Amino acid sequence: xxxxxxxxxxxxxxxxxxxxxxxxxxxxxxxxxxxxxxxxxxxxxxxxxxxxxxxxxxxxxxxxxxxxxxxxxxxxxxxxxxxxxxxxxxxxxxxxxxxxxxxxxxxxxxxxxx
Amino acid sequence: xxxxxxxxxxxxxxxxxxxxxxxxxxxxxxxxxxxxxxxxxxxxxxxxxxxxxxxxxxxxxxxxxxxxxxxxxxxxxxxxxxxxxxxxxxxxxxxxxxxxxxxxxxxxx
Numbered sequence: 001x002x003x004x005x006x007x008x009x010x011x012x013x014x015x016x017x018x019x020x021x022x023x024x025x026x027x028x029x030x031x032x033x034x035x036x037x038x039x040x041x042x043x044x045x046x047x048x049x050x051x052x053x054x055x056x057x058x059x060x061x062x063x064x065x066x067x068x069x070x071x072x073x074x075x076x077x078x079x080x081x082x083x084x085x086x087x088x089x090x091x092x093x094x095x096x097x098x099x100x101x102x103x104x105x106x107x108x109x110x111x112x113x114x
Numbered sequence: 115x116x117x118x119x120x121x122x123x124x125x126x127x128x129x130x131x132x133x134x135x136x137x138x139x140x141x142x143x144x145x146x147x148x149x150x151x152x153x154x155x156x157x158x159x160x161x162x163x164x165x166x167x168x169x170x171x172x173x174x175x176x177x178x179x180x181x182x183x184x185x186x187x188x189x190x191x192x193x194x195x196x197x198x199x200x201x202x203x204x205x206x207x208x209x210x211x212x213x214x215x216x217x218x219x220x221x222x223x
Contacts, residue, residue: 050208103159105157
C-alpha cells in the first residue's frame with residue numbers, strides 16, 4: 001500500500017441496503033476525513049477523526065456513521081442507503097501536527113443508489 | 115461555518131496566464147489551500163497560505179489577504195495538462211476544510 005486507498009472503486013446499491021466504504025492509509029497520519037462530491041456543490045465533509053478513537057460530525061453527517069479503531073483505517077457506513085446518497089466519496093488523511101497539514105485524498109468511490 | 119466563492123468556469127489559451135479568485139467568509143481561519151482536480155481523479159494539493167502575501171511554486175502562485183477574505187491562484191505559462199478543476203479550501207480552528215465548488219479551467223491550443 002502506498003498512500004491512501006479506498007474500496008470499492010464503484011458500487012451500485014439498492015435503496016435500503018447497508019454499505020460500508022473502506023479507507024486505509026499507510027502514512028501514519030493522525031487525522032482522517034470523509035467527503036462527498038456532487039456536481040456544482042464541491043466537496044462536503046461528512047465525518048472526520050482527528051486521532052484514533054475519536055470522531056466528529058462534518059457538514060452533512062445524516063445517514064452516515066464512522067469509526068476509527070486504529071490509525072490506518074476509517075470506514076464509512078451507510079446504514080440504509082437512499083438515492084440522495086448517490087455521489088462520489090473521497091477519503092482523505094493529513095498530518096495535522098506538522099507543516100501545513102495538507103490533506104491527501106484517496107482515489108474515490110463512485111456510489112449509485114437505486 | 116465558511117462561505118467560499120469562486121468562479122465556475124474560465125477559459126484561456128496555451129501559454130497564457132489565468133488568475134482564479136476566491137473569496138471567503140469564515141468563523142475561524144487557520145489557512146487557505148488550493149487543490150487541483152482532473153476529471154475523474156482525486157484532488158491533489160497545490161498550495162497553502164496562512165499569512166498575507168504571495169507564495170510562489172514554479173508556474174503556480176497563490177496570494178492571500180486575510181483582512182479582505184480573498185485569495186487567488188495564478189497559473190502562468192498555461193499548458194494543456196493544466197485543464198482541470200481548481201478548488202479553494204479554508205481550514206478552521208478544528209483543522210476541518212471547507213471547499214468552494216471549484217473553478218473549471220479549460221486550456222485551448
